Amino acid sequence: PAPGVAPQPCGPDGRCGALAAALERAQAENRRLEIAYRAASEFLARMSHELRTPFNAIIGFAEMMGREIYGPLGHERYAEYAHHIADSANHLLGLMSDILDASRLQHGSLSLDEAPIEVEPVLSSSAAMVRPRAGQSLIGIDLEVEPALRLMGDERRVKQTVVNVLVNAVKFSHPGGRVRLAGYRDFDGGVVVEICDSGIGIPEDDLERITLPFVQAAQPGRRAQDGAGLGLTLAKAFMELHQGSLKIDSILGRGTTVTLRFPPERTLAAS
Structure with missing residues (x-):
């Protein structure tokens, strides 16, 4: 140098x-x-x-x-x-x-505790947890589950997901209405859980944002709903941890359908 x-x-x-x-x-x-x-x-x-x-x-x-x-x-x-x-x-x-x-x-510290899950008891238990709240508004919960449906996953998180979505369905249903909770095997072999209501629906502008933390759908003429606005956020996150998806279809004034879809790789043969 x-x-x-x-x-x-x-x-x-x-x-x-x-x-x-x-x-x-x-x-x-x-x-x-x-x-x-x-x-x-x-x-x-x-x-x-x-x-x-x-x-x-x-x-x-x-x-x-x-x-x-x-x-x-x-x-x-x-x-x-x-x-x-x-x-x-x-x-x-x-x-x-x-x-x-x-x-x-x-x-990033949330993980799954995975084991074989019998779907019917999980959905039945989820419905039972929400029925007292639904009963306060005379809302019925109808359960339809395909027999011998099993999957690999975290039972507590799956139940938490279903309960969170069910609570939302009841919350936005009309008094005296009905909510349908169904479980079945899809055409590709994956397990699907559907929660359908005929309530007030969700504005189209809110469909993308209601799974964000602390966001609640705007409902003209209705008071702010209780809760922290985390139910759908967690439901979507738990489904993604299972390599699955959460899809929301809604028509304002006619109701909402939330579809929880698990990949076919998680489906187990009947015991």
Whole structure:
């Protein structure tokens, strides 16, 4: 090199030295992100336990009081209040679970616990969970499931997906209406679950955005709906984790059909 000029490791422009420095910075950032990812995963797991424990206690004690297991409460309004406490705690527990799941999805820490699933019991249980809410508006849930339908997946997440969509169907149905929950094998062998309602429908402009976090469909003349706006977001994410899809077809004023489609590779032979 010329007098007074420092030698360059890879050439006169020092390009290799710059690349090495950039690589070192990238590796350091990657290590930092890995630490943050582990910390976030541990925090979410800890918070899930810490929050569920008191909620479950509130729900359990409120239900015991409502049933007057240890004797009469006195005034009948106390039993009514106990039921309200349990309902409100269940609602908050559901919101909390959705928010924690959304955080796990954002951090990429949500995985599936896969095992063979009998579809009919899962759909039947999902319908049973939503029927009390549907009954408040005299809405019926009709269940139609093809016999011996089985698939490989995460039963808890599949049920959570179906329940989230069913709750939406009931929420936007007319009083006295009906919601249809069906499960069948598609022409390609994949398992399909359909949730159909004849309610108020979804505006076309909202169809693409209602699966985004915290977004709810605009319904002119109706009050804002309860919930965090995460139900369809999580349902779509859970289907994608199963390599499946969630499709929404809706006609304003006539109703909505949500189709959950699992790939044929997840279909299992009848036991």
